[in-house]
Amino acid sequence: MEIPRHWRINPQRYELIGEECPHCKIKIFPPRDVCPNCGGEAKEEYTFSGRGEVYSFTTLYDGPAGFEEMTPYTVALVKLEEGPVVTAQLTDLGSTGVEIGMPVEMVTRRIRSDGDERGMLIYGYKFRPVGFTTAK
């Protein structure tokens, strides 16, 4: 059981909440309270837009424990438009091929169940192709 470990990071997982350094203004994800750029204290919450692009990716056919039923699935390094690079699953690909530089957006999805079907459900960010938007 890893319930507290998941619960503690709900905001970053559900909403992509990271931090902004008050000194050098860079955006930080995941939140770590110390700026990786200038070394200053950085505790100001910052909600990322969720938009980014695929920096690199790979497809897993043999998933780690807890992800077996999801295979095959694609994991990408996503470069967020604010700067940080996050590792996440890609979803809703359908027949869309993945390419480096492909624009993606964050969605909140079911990541896995903690243990068997009796366990807590873990939700968090994944990214999908932006393709179908007409929103202004």
Place this chain on the structure above:
Amino acid sequence: MAAPEKSPLLLIPDRQVGFIGYGAYVPRYRLPGSAVSHIWRFGESGSPVKEKAVAGLDEDVITMSIEAARNALARAGIPARELRAVWVGSESHPYAVKPSGTVVAEALGASSSISAGDWQFACKAGTEAIVAAMGLVGSGMGRYALAIGMDTAQGKPGDALEYTAGSGGAAYIVGPADEALAVIEAAYSFVSDTPDFWRRQEQKYPEHGQRFTGDPAYFKHIQAAAETLLRETRTTPADYRYAVFHQPNPKFPQRAGKALGFNDEQIKDGLLVPVIGNTYAGAALIGLTAVLDIAQPGDRVLVTSFGSGAGSDAFALRVTDAILERRGKARSTADYITRRTEIDYGTYVRFRGKLAMR
């Protein structure tokens, strides 16, 4: 038409309310009706729908509600922290015990000073939440309330419902009428103990009570609710540009509409069941999103849900000028319907957890 008088039957809050934002969600996968017929009827049986929407492996009522609600917030133009309620109506909540509403609320960034919870009334759980939101906002207990109808509908393999039981739904933010893109002029609820459809605790698939499905359930409740609303608001079908009914298949809402005096032209834009299936608690509500995507200021819309067990909620809406600048702020329902990947029956069985893995 004069403003409705305070009828003792109508649900009209002291302070008029309306929808200030709305958002739809349909997952991308589609199972053609012919695929179900192929497996269970040697392909010899027709399907009531062209295809139905199927949730992906990582989707459920919580994730789909989050996306629909984000669309609703984008159109409403309010921060999630201003919501005072997050209510999710569904008959496929991921947990038997643990609210969907709190996960949705936290993912949206709502504050902790809210009412959050889950509603269940078969296919009218979502409109039930809207009626409650009208009460909360109309009484002044809160300025904004989020009400969602969403389902990953269950149908037993091989059952008639398997052709139609789809995934999707919609989210609505209820707020003061002067901020609304559609004002709720009146609502009316009509219920009775009717054994047309149910799913017992811990059962995977619903049962339906044969002959109870049509006349004594769907038609009786939809017609009673809509007729009473029309009579008490002193309106007639001709006063409405659009009418949306719960849509378990294409025939039922068309027949109910006709019996009430609505024509096909009024019904067609909100009739999504042929292309996404019956989204249960989401069905009438997502039909309304497709209408709001194209409605003009001043248009009136009549919406009537139906939930088995049984009951209907009917709403008389009037679209305002605000629709024009707000509807483009999120993806349209047509965008979601157009985003489409066809799957076969085997993939559907896997996506919907019908394969026993151990």
